[in-house]
Amino acid sequence: xxxxxxxxxxxxxxxxxxxxxxxxxxxxxxxxxxxxxxxxxxxxxxxxxxxxxxxxxxxxxxxxxxxxxxxxxxxxxxxxxxxxxxxxxxxxxxxxxxxxxxxxxxxxxxxxxxxxxxxxxxxxxxxxxxxxxxxxxxxxxxxxxxxxxxxxxxxxxxxxxxxxxxxxxxxxxxxxxxxxxxxxxxxxxxxxxxxxxxxxxxxxxxxxxxxxxxxxxxxxxxxxxxxxxxxxxxxxxxxxxxxxxxxxxxxxxxxxxxxxxxxxxxxxxxxxxxxxxxxxxxxxxxxxxxxxxxxxxxxxxxxxxxxxxxxxxxxxxxxxxxxxxxxxxxxxxxxxxxxxxxxxxxxx
Amino acid sequence: xxxxxxxxxxxxxxxxxxxxxxxxxxxxxxxxxxxxxxxxxxxxxxxxxxxxxxxxxxxxxxxxxxxxxxxxxxxxxxxxxxxxxxxxxxxxxxxxxxxxxxxxxxxxxxxxxxxxxxxxxxxxxxxxxxxxxxxxxxxxxxxxxxxxxxxxxxxxxxxxxxxxxxxxxxxxxxxxxxxxxxxxxxxxxxxxxxxxxxxxxxxxxxxxxxxxxxxxxxxxxxxxxxxxxxxxxxxxxxxxxxxxxxxxxxxxxxxxxxxxxxxxxxxxxxxxxxxxxxxxxxxxxxxxxxxxxxxxxxxxxxxxxxxxxxxxxxxxxxxxxxxxxxxxxxxxxxxxxxxxxxxxxxxxxxxxxxxxxxxxxxxxxxxxxxxxx
Amino acid sequence: xxxxxxxxxxxxxxxxxxxxxxxxxxxxxxxxxxxxxxxxxxxxxxxxxxxxxxxxxxxxxxxxxxxxxxxxxxxxxxxxxxxxxxx
Numbered sequence: 001x002x003x004x005x006x007x008x009x010x011x012x013x014x015x016x017x018x019x020x021x022x023x024x025x026x027x028x029x030x031x032x033x034x035x036x037x038x039x040x041x042x043x044x045x046x047x048x049x050x051x052x053x054x055x056x057x058x059x060x061x062x063x064x065x066x067x068x069x070x071x072x073x074x075x076x077x078x079x080x081x082x083x084x085x086x087x088x089x090x091x092x093x094x095x096x097x098x099x100x101x102x103x104x105x106x107x108x109x110x111x112x113x114x115x116x117x118x119x120x121x122x123x124x125x126x127x128x129x130x131x132x133x134x135x136x137x138x139x140x141x142x143x144x145x146x147x148x149x150x151x152x153x154x155x156x157x158x159x160x161x162x163x164x165x166x167x168x169x170x171x172x173x174x175x176x177x178x179x180x181x182x183x184x185x186x187x188x189x190x191x192x193x194x195x196x197x198x199x200x201x202x203x204x205x206x207x208x209x210x211x212x213x214x215x216x217x218x219x220x221x222x223x224x225x226x227x228x229x230x231x232x233x234x235x236x237x238x239x240x241x242x243x244x245x246x247x248x249x250x251x252x253x254x255x256x257x258x259x260x261x262x263x264x265x266x267x268x269x270x271x272x273x274x275x276x277x278x279x280x281x282x283x284x285x286x287x288x289x290x291x292x293x294x295x296x297x298x299x300x301x302x303x304x305x306x307x308x309x310x311x312x313x314x315x316x317x318x319x320x321x322x323x324x325x326x327x328x329x330x331x332x333x334x335x336x337x338x339x340x341x342x343x344x345x346x347x348x
Numbered sequence: 349x350x351x352x353x354x355x356x357x358x359x360x361x362x363x364x365x366x367x368x369x370x371x372x373x374x375x376x377x378x379x380x381x382x383x384x385x386x387x388x389x390x391x392x393x394x395x396x397x398x399x400x401x402x403x404x405x406x407x408x409x410x411x412x413x414x415x416x417x418x419x420x421x422x423x424x425x426x427x428x429x430x431x432x433x434x435x436x437x438x439x440x441x442x443x444x445x446x447x448x449x450x451x452x453x454x455x456x457x458x459x460x461x462x463x464x465x466x467x468x469x470x471x472x473x474x475x476x477x478x479x480x481x482x483x484x485x486x487x488x489x490x491x492x493x494x495x496x497x498x499x500x501x502x503x504x505x506x507x508x509x510x511x512x513x514x515x516x517x518x519x520x521x522x523x524x525x526x527x528x529x530x531x532x533x534x535x536x537x538x539x540x541x542x543x544x545x546x547x548x549x550x551x552x553x554x555x556x557x558x559x560x561x562x563x564x565x566x567x568x569x570x571x572x573x574x575x576x577x578x579x580x581x582x583x584x585x586x587x588x589x590x591x592x593x594x595x596x597x598x599x600x601x602x603x604x605x606x607x608x609x610x611x612x613x614x615x616x617x618x619x620x621x622x623x624x625x626x627x628x629x630x631x632x633x634x635x636x637x638x639x640x641x642x643x644x645x646x647x648x649x650x651x652x653x654x655x656x657x658x659x660x661x662x663x664x665x666x667x668x669x670x671x672x673x674x675x676x677x678x679x680x681x682x683x684x685x686x687x688x689x690x691x692x693x694x695x696x697x698x699x700x701x702x703x704x705x706x707x708x709x710x711x712x713x714x715x716x717x718x719x720x721x
Numbered sequence: 722x723x724x725x726x727x728x729x730x731x732x733x734x735x736x737x738x739x740x741x742x743x744x745x746x747x748x749x750x751x752x753x754x755x756x757x758x759x760x761x762x763x764x765x766x767x768x769x770x771x772x773x774x775x776x777x778x779x780x781x782x783x784x785x786x787x788x789x790x791x792x793x794x795x796x797x798x799x800x801x802x803x804x805x806x807x808x
Contacts, residue, residue, distance in 0.1 A: 333709075334390060340685055354787055468772070
């Protein structure tokens with residue numbers, strides 16, 4: 001574990017593992033803050049160490065979001081719980097069209113969790129925050145007894161600023177809108193599956209975990225006729241589109257042959273009997289865009305590193321409201337229902 | 349993926365469908381035996397490419413659908429015992445027993461593990477010597493060799509903490525039961541290609557002869573299913589009945605002799621209750637006496653189980669093609685994919701679940717069609 | 722039931738006295754039990770269900786089937802008779 005950025009890691013090295021005291025608010029907690037969290041997150045607000053952090057925010061509307069991260073394993077191909085914790089909340093804010101500014105980070109750590117692993121998680125968070133252009137300005141740490149907490153759980157909440165006059169939301173899809181996806185689907189979920197006990201397989205699939213706020217900025221720079229943005233995390237594209245169809249009271253028709261899927265992800269899904277359309281993504285977005293603006297938005301997305309494989313996959317229709325329907329590779333039609341529970345590998 | 353993508357070609361599928369339309373002159377009811385085939389049909393929308401005269405009846409070839417309720421309840425009871433690590437294929441986790449399912453057992457503290465292969469359960473037994481690892485060995489003849497190897501390996505390794513709860517079901521007796529049922533409308537079968545890859549298809553000529561019913565060994569990709577249907581319709585239109593192999597790249601008449609040898613050693617034939625259908629004699633496999641020590645039904649004393657099938661559930665009639673899901677009173681009301689009463693609603697391949705999802709779409713489409721004056 | 726997919730054998734070894742191997746499914750690799758296909762060789766294609774190879778894929782037969790599919794449409798087009806010609 002690389003400690004060179006730390007002001008002085010010595011007190012932490014005395015404790016190779018987290019103990020209950022690190023969450024107790026006393027000397028051990030202070031050491032953790034001073035020697036691990038502060039050096040990683042480095043900003044004036046945080047360094048004030050107040051009970052709450054006072055921030056300057058522009059006047060207008062604020063977007064506010066929170067998410068908790070309990071992924072197992074904590075480190076997986078292409079990412080970690082740390083990356084997810086920052087990018088997940090940044091993305092939730094970006095999906096409203098907001099510019100993410102500040103995050104909080106709450107940790108619930110299992111007694112006995114290795115200090116080095118915690119440091120790695122925090123370092124990944126710091127790197128992700130820097131890349132996304134957000135500051136972690138307040139936080140909390142609790143330690144729970146061994147046997148609880150799965151190593152480490154993280155909650156992040158975030159504040160972002162809404163541009164004037166922008167109204168993006170899941171009730172705003174309209175018949176005639178185009179459905180665009182920013183790139184290949186299923187990468188994250190299959191990366192996790194590839195290291196899951198009893199299901200593991202050898203692959204180069206990596207999680208697509210990434211902050212999407214700069215992509216959204218670019219898209220909004222081209223057109224304000226973006227009606228819905230959604231990052232299809234748990235439940236995949238299928239769940240997101242079903243939710244949007246339900247909330248906007250529209251039907252959505254997609255063409256399966258247009259959906260980008262990496263060939264390894266496709267193979268892995270075939271092996272386990274999974275459908276990529278239900279598999280989680282952590283660095284992709286769905287954009288529902290007014291028909292006349294679709295081509296321009298798509299062209300813009302394709303110039304951004306996170307949108308290179310963006311594609312128009314379908315349209316919003318007044319028919320079959322609330323339902324997501326797909327044209328299959330052989331020209332048939334199938335209904336893609338809302339997932340019930342977790343998608344599990346099947347043999348049948 | 350080689351030997352998969354080529355068999356999904358859209359243009360060829362359209363041409364095969366066109367061929368089928370050209371040769372079909374009358375209504376025909378064809379049953380695809382295997383749940384995997386049903387999945388492919390629904391997933392790809394294959395039935396929509398077919399002429400209206402052809403009705404595909406979704407058969408009972410889905411272990412999720414037909415595992416007897418008593419055995420599900422036994423599985424749930426064993427899984428709830430302290431010290432047990434219950435391993436299962438993913439398919440079984442949401443199958444409702446009389447009062448709950450494996451997910452509920454998990455939420456109550458049970459140690460439930462989803463595995464890809466039965467050998468994973470053996471590995472878990474080796475890694476967790478303090479736990480009693482039980483594997484839910486369900487499936488048709490396709491899965492039996494894998495389950496057999498797992499228990500064979502456990503015996504070889506002398507693992508005292510591994511056992512299997514077996515509920516295998518066999519296809520040929522099921523076909524006979526369907527053909528002798530007074531309510532069945534099946535006129536031909538698409539036989540399960542992967543079952544036949546293990547067992548061969550030497551068991552089918554007597555069935556064809558007895559019932560004068562065409563049986564075509566069929567694969568799973570869209571082109572395989574369409575080809576199987578095409579060969580079946582050719583026979584039906586000509587009034588012929590024989591066994592044909594439309595999945596020759598994988599299936600042979602004799603099947604896999606190596607696998608069959610292991611099956612004979614590890615399993616013995618038994619009567620088996622098929623959920624919703626009833627008991628079909630000699631239609632299942634259980635562990636043979638040589639492997640009784642590894643039989644979870646003997647190892648665990650789970651008594652006092654009260655098995656109660658929902659009185660509203662008519663899955664059995666649906667499975668035989670005698671009832672369409674939307675003709676059942678509970679369909680869409682007490683019984684939905686979220687709250688399934690029986691297995692045909694739990695499994696995405698179950699006829700009831702398929703109908704629930706696709707049926708609503710068709711209804712909406714029809715409702716929006718302009719009214720002709 | 723019977724989700725079984727085609728893959729290519731890339732390695733063969735033994736584990737606990739049982740023939741095992743690595744099979745490549747379009748870019749991903751999984752350990753698979755090869756005990757039921759003792760005659761299989763590296764480079765062969767096989768159909769795999771729950772981690773077990775059930776049979777070798779007969780590649781010639783596969784090619785024949787695909788060729789038959791190709792000829793399907795061609796035959797149709799050659800035989801297509803314009804409506805006016807029907808007696």
